[in-house]
Amino acid sequence: MFLSVLRSETAAFPDRMARALAGLRAYQVAPRERRPDPKPAIHRAGRVSLRDYGGTGRPVVFVPSLINPPDILDHAAETSLLRWIAGQGFHASLVDWGTPGTDDRDLDLAAHVERLLVPLLQVFDEPPVVVGYCLGGTLALGAAAIMPLAGVATIAAPWHFSGYGEGRPALAATWATVQPAAAMLGLLPMEVLQAGFWQLDPARTIAKYEAFADLAPDSDAARAFVRLEDWANAGAPLPYAAAASLFEDCIANDLPGKGGWVIAGTPIDPLALACPTVEFVSLSDRIVPAATAIGLADRRDLGAGHVGMIVGRSARTRLWEPLANWIAALD
Structure with a gap:
């Protein structure tokens, strides 16, 4: 390719x-530099673990995308959003989605929320703040609709998938080509x-x-x-049902944007969540274009790309500090 x-x-x-x-x-x-060992897992739900980054105060749980490894949020000592947040008076944790196997083939995106993410978020003594990056932000909104949370912040999270515009036919063609093999394997590489x-x-x-x-x-x-x-270039495969949800329900049919994404019998409406919400949107993102944004009342536009907004030279002033200030203001 x-x-x-x-x-x-x-x-x-x-x-x-x-x-x-x-x-x-x-x-x-x-x-290649040697990557540090993962932080200890303090809770598990199936293959998924909750990794503890320390700190004290309000629990803040970061939910990465299913598509790439979670360590973009702990990329290097000087570009680790997780370690920085843990030093700002919050108790930081990271969801690690792990590596799915063929037994996970029937876990669609809704099942990832209901059966894997929600059980991890329920282990805290108080409702946590959840920060979701990319598709992790989409899943975080689903969790907020079916359980109490202290707040949800999304970073470059797609919701109105029709916003992919001219990119949708190419993505649909990719899925049409690989769908039979993915169905046979139970996984999408x-x-x-x-x-x-x-x-x-x-x-x-x-x-x-x-x-x-x-x-x-x-x-x-x-x-x-x-x-x-x-x-x-790294990352675990997607379970077949999750891949089908992404390509068919989301990208092709835009169920979230049309109000048709349902989890545990609940249609997910980000504008009707009971907790405070904020979204950080990149205006130069080609992976998650600004046109796919959620439409929350509190929207913060950034002039940085999909990854640069997390680890770029201006990430601290553009994203990290506004995010920490928003979390602190929840008190």
């Missing part, structure tokens, strides 16, 4: 193709999802490898690129 994207973007520009291939090769052979993301912005996919070819291998920028790209 990468080579197909490369050909389509650079067929008329052999110099660019050569630079992108050089960047790809440099990425492949770059030394992460590589398929990554290929779908590349199709949303193929020019950027190639340009970033062209730029990487020019970086000094031992530079901070090169190490940061490798760390981030390893995260973006």
Whole structure:
């Protein structure tokens, strides 16, 4: 798939193709830093665990996407939103979705909320604040509709999937191609999802490898690129039913945006939740375009990309601090 994207973007520009291939090769052979061991799991629900990041005060639970590893929220010592929040007077925890097996094939997105996420959120002595990133924000809204929470903050969370606009046919074609094999396996490999993301912005996919070819291998920028790209290219597969929910119910039919997503018999309406809510929306996001935003009354627009808003150089001032201030104001 990468080579197909490369050909389509650079067929008329052999110099660019050569630079992108050089960047790809440099990425492949770059030394890798050893990742720290995961934080201890203090509770479990099936394959899913709740990892404790310490701190004191109000419990704040971060819910990552199902699609990439959760450690983007604890990416490096200097770019860890979780560790920073734990130092701001809150008790921070992270949901780790784990690795599904074929026994999980029938767990759709609603089941992930009802059977895996909600039991973890119920272990606290008081209702926690939940912070959901990307698809994790969508799932967090589902949890808030069927259990008491102190508040929900979403970061780059899609809700009105019709906002993918021209990207929907390409994503639908990807699903049509892989659906029979996914049904047979009971799982959808992460590589398929990554290929779908590349199709949303193929020019950027190639340009970033062209730029990487020019970086000094031992530079901070090169190490940061490798760390981030390893995260973006990693991740557990999706259970078949969750993949079908994502591609058919959400992207194709926009059930959440139309008010048709139901969990435990409850239609999910983010505008009618009993707890305070806020959404942080990236205006330059190609993975979760601003047009897919929820439409909450408290909406904060950011001029940073899907990942940059979490780990970028301006992430602390643009996102971390406003998020912490919002949580603190709940008192």
